Amino acid sequence: xxxxxxxxxxxxxxxxxxxxxxxxxxxxxxxxxxxxxxxxxxxxxxxxxxxxxxxxxxxxxxxxxxxxxxxxxxxxxxxxxxxxxxxxxxxxxxxxxxxxxxxxxxxxxxxxxxxxxxxxxxxxxxxxxxxxxxxxxxxxxxxxxxxxxxxxxxxxxxxxxxxxxxxxxxxxxxxxxxxxxxxxxxxxxxxxxxxxxxxxxxxxxxxxxxxxxxxxxxxxxxxxxxxxx
Amino acid sequence: xxxxxxxxxxxxxxxxxxxxxxxxxxxxxxxxxxxxxxxxxxxxxxxxxxxxxxxxxxxxxxxxxxxxxxxxxxxxxxxxxxxxxxxxxxxxxxxxxxxxxxxxxxxxxxxxxxxxxxxxxxxxxxxxxxxxxxxxxxxxxxxxxxxxxxxxxxxxxxxxxxxxxxxxxxxxxx
Numbered sequence: 277x278x279x280x281x282x283x284x285x286x287x288x289x290x291x292x293x294x295x296x297x298x299x300x301x302x303x304x305x306x307x308x309x310x311x312x313x314x315x316x317x318x319x320x321x322x323x324x325x326x327x328x329x330x331x332x333x334x335x336x337x338x339x340x341x342x343x344x345x346x347x348x349x350x351x352x353x354x355x356x357x358x359x360x361x362x363x364x365x366x367x368x369x370x371x372x373x374x375x376x377x378x379x380x381x382x383x384x385x386x387x388x389x390x391x392x393x394x395x396x397x398x399x400x401x402x403x404x405x406x407x408x409x410x411x412x413x414x415x416x417x418x419x420x421x422x423x424x425x426x427x428x429x430x431x432x433x434x435x436x437x438x439x440x441x442x443x444x445x446x447x448x449x450x451x452x453x454x455x456x457x458x459x460x461x462x463x464x465x466x467x468x469x470x471x472x473x474x475x476x477x478x479x480x481x482x483x484x485x486x487x488x489x490x491x492x493x494x495x496x497x498x499x500x501x502x503x504x505x
Numbered sequence: 506x507x508x509x510x511x512x513x514x515x516x517x518x519x520x521x522x523x524x525x526x527x528x529x530x531x532x533x534x535x536x537x538x539x540x541x542x543x544x545x546x547x548x549x550x551x552x553x554x555x556x557x558x559x560x561x562x563x564x565x566x567x568x569x570x571x572x573x574x575x576x577x578x579x580x581x582x583x584x585x586x587x588x589x590x591x592x593x594x595x596x597x598x599x600x601x602x603x604x605x606x607x608x609x610x611x612x613x614x615x616x617x618x619x620x621x622x623x624x625x626x627x628x629x630x631x632x633x634x635x636x637x638x639x640x641x642x643x644x645x646x647x648x649x650x651x652x653x654x655x656x657x658x659x660x661x662x663x664x665x666x667x668x669x670x671x672x673x674x675x676x677x678x679x
Contacts, residue, residue, distance in 0.1 A: 287663050288656040289634070289641055317667060318635055324616035325636040327535055329528040459569045460638065461525045474638045 282307045290314035291499070292476075298502070312416065315499040322495040377431075377455060378463040378470060381481050384430060384437070385448055385468070391424040391439050392446050399425045404438075411436035411451050412504045413476075419500035431455065440497065444489030449497050453478040476503035510559040510568075519559045522568055523552055529636060530576055536632045537580045539621060547583060551575045573637065573647060619669040627662035630655050 277300045285293045286301075290311060293301075301308040385392065398404075398421050407425040408415055413436065415422070423446065424439035430450065438449040452472075457479055461472045470483040471494045480501060482494040510519040527548065534544035534551075555575050562571060620628060633639045633647060641659070645652045 284656070284660055287660040289659065290663075292640070314663065317663065317670075320612065320616045320670075321620065321631070321635050321666065324613050324620055325532060325536065325632060327532055327617070329531050458566050459522065459526045460529060462528075 279304060279307055283310060286311050286314055290318050312418070315416075316418070319492075319495045319499045322498075323492055326491050377452075377457065377472060377481075378461065378465065380431060381450060381470060381472075381483060382465050382468070384428065384450070385483055386466075391426070391437070392448055393423075393439075397423060399423055407436050407438070410434060412453060413451055414502040414504060416500045416502070419497055440493070442484070442489060442493050444493065445485055447482055447484035447490075447493050447497075450481040450483075451478075451501060452481060453503075455479050473498055475501065508560055508563065509565045510562055515559070518565075519556070519568075522565075523555070523572075526569065526572060527552070530572060532636055533573065533632055534576050534580060536620070536628060536636075537577070537625075543580075543583065547576060547580045550583070551579045554579065569637070570639070570643060570647060573633070573639075577647070615670060616666070619666050622669070623662055623665060627658050627665065630658045631662040634659060 277296050279300075282293070282297050282300045282304070285297045286307070293311070301311050404415075404422055404425040407427050410427045411434070415438075419440055421441040422438050423441050424437075426437045427434050428437040428450075430437075430452070431454070433452075433454045435453065436449075436451045438451070440447050440449055453476070455472075455478050457472055457474055460474065463470045463472075468483050468485060469490050470481060471490055472479055472481045473494055475498055480494070480497055482490060482497055484490055484493065509515055510522075530551070531544055531548050534547040535541060538544050538547060551572065555572055562568060620631070623631070630644050630648065633644045634641070639647065641652050641655045644650075644659075645655045648655065650658075
């Protein structure tokens with residue numbers, strides 16, 4: 277692969293340019309720098325695309341529909357069904373189903389609370405490298421200070437459990453190669469906010485105390501993780 | 506046929522899925538329409554349609570692309586039915602424009618302006634990739650394009666953004 281082909285591939289999909297392109301970047305410092313630039317741009321694009329969404333769920337939005345001309349009786353029957361369904365769903369979601377991925381992540385966090393502390397002390401580089409290798413990933417330094425790294429058993433697999441120090445405080449990052457959610461998900465529990473984002477072959481979960489910063493942090497982590505194999 | 510969203514359990518699961526996806530579906534609709542009110546209408550109508558048809562969905566993993574397809578069709582249908590008043594991008598990007606959303610970060614606003622100014626052909630695949638997390642193959646299926654065409658549009662979208670945002674250091678991308 278030459279530099280021109282690399283740039284066409286990387287420009288189209290910086291997160292997943294393919295193994296040949298990644299091999300080229302390993303051997304070509306200029307293209308590696310170009311890829312980093314593109315990934316940084318993607319973090320900015322992601323942040324820009326996340327326009328604010330009304331706080332209300334879709335029940336009030338749906339409830340407004342008859343005023344815009346839907347058949348009222350049909351809508352009322354449908355709305356009753358939706359409200360029931362959403363209430364059940366919301367209760368399950370907010371309460372946290374015991375077998376949900378979000379719940380398992382929260383349980384894992386509470387097992388290692390000492391990891392999630394604000395500190396400027398970085399994890400030992402050899403330990404960090406070892407955890408990342410075992411998890412089949414690389415992490416670019418732009419992500420910030422990694423203060424904690426451990427290979428943890430989670431849902432039957434050994435996965436990297438990291439704590440990244442951000443402007444908004446420490447954030448737990450779990451790289452879940454074996455968990456592929458159908459869609460991005462957000463949750464709030466026990467004073468923490470979390471996001472689970474499909475990434476690479478699996479997903480990345482990010483949990484922190486400040487929900488406002490979480491989207492940006494999650495996007496940065498997403499851009500910083502390179503999946504090996 | 507396996508129907509993960511049929512019955513009472515399926516109803517709750519579908520409601521939960523819609524609740525989780527709604528923010529990004531709204532954002533996708535916004536970037537299609539570049540208008541908050543239209544985006545809200547599109548998402549409402551789409552979720553209603555999806556709710557009515559949820560029994561026919563054969564697998565949970567297909568729910569997201571299916572919902573995106575409904576949003577795209579609903580957006581097109583709304584435009585066929587009603588000509589919306591269009592707002593020039595220059596006006597849209599005025600600092601107090603609600604379409605840009607409240608943000609304290611001027612860099613985010615700059616990127617948002619640049620994305621708003623992209624042609625639809627470039628903006629839509631970019632949103633599907635970066636915001637919705639679709640692969641280039643999935644985007645090709647969603648838009649009815651070849652994968653090569655999607656790669657080309659994504660490349661051009663980023664190239665244009667880099668030029669506008671001043672981060673294209675050289676002309677080697679062309």
